[in-house]
Amino acid sequence: MTKTQTLKQGDIPANMGRRDFIVVASYAMAGIGLASVAWPLIDQMNPAADTLALASIEVDISKIEVGQAITVKWRGKPVFIRHRSETEITSAQSVQLSDLKDPQTDDERVTNPQFLVMIGVCTHLGCVPLGQKTGDVKGEYDGWFCPCHGSHYDSSGRIRKGPAPLNLEIPPYQFASDAVIKIG
Amino acid sequence: MSADKFSNPVVRWVDHRLPIFTFMDHELNEYPTPKNLNYFWNFGSLAGISLVIMIVTGIVLAMSYTPHVDYAFQSVERIMRDVNHGWLIRYIHMNGASFFFIVVFIHIFRGLYYGSYKAPRELLWILGVLILLLMMATAFMGYVLPWGQMSFWGATVITNLFSAIPLVGDSIVTLLWGGFSVDNPTLNRFFALHYLMPFLIVGVVILHLVALHRFGSNNPIGIDPSGPQDTVPFHPYYTIKDFFGLSIFLSLFAATIFFFPNFMGHPDNYIPANPMQTPAHIVPEWYFLPFYAILRAVPDKLGGVLAMFGAIAVLFILPWLDRSPIRSGNFRPIFRIFFWVFVADCIALGYLGGMPAEGIYVVLSRVATAWYFLHFLAILPLLSVIETPRPLPQSLSKSVLGGTALAGAASAVKEKV
Ligand code: HEM
Ligand code: FES
Numbered sequence: 264m265t266k267t268q269t270l271k272q273g274d275i276p277a278n279m280g281r282r283d284f285i286v287v288a289s290y291a292m293a294g295i296g297l298a299s300v301a302w303p304l305i306d307q308m309n310p311a312a313d314t315l316a317l318a319s320i321e322v323d324i325s326k327i328e329v330g331q332a333i334t335v336k337w338r339g340k341p342v343f344i345r346h347r348s349e350t351e352i353t354s355a356q357s358v359q360l361s362d363l364k365d366p367q368t369d370d371e372r373v374t375n376p377q378f379l380v381m382i383g384v385c386t387h388l389g390c391v392p393l394g395q396k397t398g399d400v401k402g403e404y405d406g407w408f409c410p411c412h413g414s415h416y417d418s419s420g421r422i423r424k425g426p427a428p429l430n431l432e433i434p435p436y437q438f439a440s441d442a443v444i445k446i447g
Numbered sequence: 448m449s450a451d452k453f454s455n456p457v458v459r460w461v462d463h464r465l466p467i468f469t470f471m472d473h474e475l476n477e478y479p480t481p482k483n484l485n486y487f488w489n490f491g492s493l494a495g496i497s498l499v500i501m502i503v504t505g506i507v508l509a510m511s512y513t514p515h516v517d518y519a520f521q522s523v524e525r526i527m528r529d530v531n532h533g534w535l536i537r538y539i540h541m542n543g544a545s546f547f548f549i550v551v552f553i554h555i556f557r558g559l560y561y562g563s564y565k566a567p568r569e570l571l572w573i574l575g576v577l578i579l580l581l582m583m584a585t586a587f588m589g590y591v592l593p594w595g596q597m598s599f600w601g602a603t604v605i606t607n608l609f610s611a612i613p614l615v616g617d618s619i620v621t622l623l624w625g626g627f628s629v630d631n632p633t634l635n636r637f638f639a640l641h642y643l644m645p646f647l648i649v650g651v652v653i654l655h656l657v658a659l660h661r662f663g664s665n666n667p668i669g670i671d672p673s674g675p676q677d678t679v680p681f682h683p684y685y686t687i688k689d690f691f692g693l694s695i696f697l698s699l700f701a702a703t704i705f706f707f708p709n710f711m712g713h714p715d716n717y718i719p720a721n722p723m724q725t726p727a728h729i730v731p732e733w734y735f736l737p738f739y740a741i742l743r744a745v746p747d748k749l750g751g752v753l754a755m756f757g758a759i760a761v762l763f764i765l766p767w768l769d770r771s772p773i774r775s776g777n778f779r780p781i782f783r784i785f786f787w788v789f790v791a792d793c794i795a796l797g798y799l800g801g802m803p804a805e806g807i808y809v810v811l812s813r814v815a816t817a818w819y820f821l822h823f824l825a826i827l828p829l830l831s832v833i834e835t836p837r838p839l840p841q842s843l844s845k846s847v848l849g850g851t852a853l854a855g856a857a858s859a860v861k862e863k864v
Pocket of ligand 2: 409426
């Protein structure tokens with residue numbers, strides 16, 4: 264017969280460490296189990312496969328006059344395409360990087376300096392800035408102005424004043440030909 | 448509370464097995480309530496009734512509403528024009544949200560003035576603030592459903608608040624949207640959540656009431672009832688008072704629904720959502736304006752978001768910021784002044800939140816925001832140390848019946864009334 268321990272109240276059994284381990288291990292397993300069940304329930308909220316598959320678009324830019332702009336829709340968001348004038352280009356290029364909140368040269372933001380392509384969504388809280396139409400308020404830096412909380416962007420779409428932290432985002436795009444760009 | 452209390456044998460049979468009638472009798476009938484409650488104590492029951500009104504009208508609206516970007520706006524217009532009584536049901540639900548917030552704001556300021564957040568009611572208060580947060584989330588998502596311009600841009604701006612969180616912000620926003628912008632998946636899930644959350648609120652309200660009934664209501668002079676002579680049974684004394692208040696509330700509510708149903712709304716929400724164009728001046732619903740003003744007052748994205756959520760977070764720790772042992776503002780001469788300044792500050796924030804973010808409005812919003820936080824973080828802690836309170840009455844009865852009344856006289860008066 265094996266020896267059995269009789270425990271009195273308050274005694275600590277010799278194998279207590281092992282029991283603690285078993286308890287902790289089973290809690291941990293239950294935790295992992297719960298988390299792995301919870302994950303699909305949360306991740307289903309992320310973009311579905313067909314939403315992600317939303318393909319690229321092609322835009323004909325040959326009809327945009329100098330100084331004019333068009334807005335196209337890509338992934339549910341407005342994309343601004345502006346045919347910039349010489350003055351706009353020079354003023355965008357002559358800005359000191361030290362004056363910028365989110366320093367970026369104009370060159371880094373364009374493929375062809377004449378066409379500025381960017382997502383028309385204010386980096387503050389997502390409104391669509393004004394400045395696309397002739398007659399729109401363009402803000403203090405002659406670019407775009409977001410009326411929601413007063414962010415001013417320059418003619419390169421860089422944030423100059425107001426609560427927005429970043430420059431207007433540049434979408435992935437390339438020139439399919441001189442007249443057509445492919446966004447996405 | 449033996450079962451014999453009920454004369455109806457069926458009630459007795461049920462109550463013996465499931466003491467639901469005993470429970471109701473205990474909590475709604477004989478429940479001892481301070482006898483000096485004023486009309487500010489009506490707003491808790493009004494809040495509860497508002498919640499019921501919202502749930503009932505919401506469920507019937509859902510029977511005709513379509514949560515899809517191509518149909519949502521039209522389905523709401525169809526409710527307004529073609530569904531039998533649809534206009535009435537929608538106007539009740541739409542204005543009901545505003546009235547719910549009016550009632551809850553008054554309820555909260557009542558608590559702030561009379562010190563109802565102090566021991567032993569800290570958890571009761573915290574549950575209340577939680578209800579406020581849930582209400583705000585529910586109202587926000589509900590406002591998105593008609594899919595007008597304000598719906599869309601409100602949803603865009605508010606979900607973008609989360610992008611201010613360092614590192615994970617953008618992934619959270621994508622998770623909320625289910626896409627790359629506010630779109631059909633967003634509308635769908637907001638509908639699902641807008642349906643769910645009021646029932647969560649019901650759950651927290653039940654906890655709120657359990658906590659309330661643990662120590663009973665606070666009262667305008669803030670001292671505890673010293674015995675049965677200081678309380679009256681809830682029924683009929685406060686049921687009738689609550690019904691009287693309810694009748695006034697419903698009259699105002701009905702007048703708004705029938706004569707100015709769109710007074711508290713924004714006309715731009717009758718323009719279908721257009722993701723390519725933001726309206727020139729976007730504003731949230733009026734009950735969010737003070738918080739919106741705080742958001743815009745801070746010239747930094749993350750800072751603004753933190754300040755806005757901080758404005759609610761500070762309410763959670765209020766019981767530990769105001770250490771004065773005196774509950775009621777009636778006996779705190781300096782607190783009382785600052786209380787009214789604070790009320791004015793909140794109203795000013797609400798006004799500023801509706802104004803464009805430029806010029807003098809920005810400066811004033813900053814001052815008002817700074818004051819909001821100063822009030823909680825500096826003035827209240829300081830007052831608890833330096834203020835000399837006025838002497839408290841010896842008992843509730845004395846305060847009601849004048850200095851010299853004896854317990855016997857009190858009951859004599861009660862009989863006359
Ligand atoms: C759906 C929302 C709410 C409902 C249905 C509700 C319901 C009630 C009811 C019926 C009472 C008792 C009667 C009365 O004092 O008028 C009460 C008391 C109280 N509530 Fe609420 N409440 C809600 C929201 C809140 C919020 C948002 C807060 C605070 C932030 C809050 C704080 C309190 C406090 C501190 C008391 C105790 C007050 C006292 O007895 O002096 N409640 N609530
Ligand atoms: S969203 Fe553009 S400034 Fe706030």
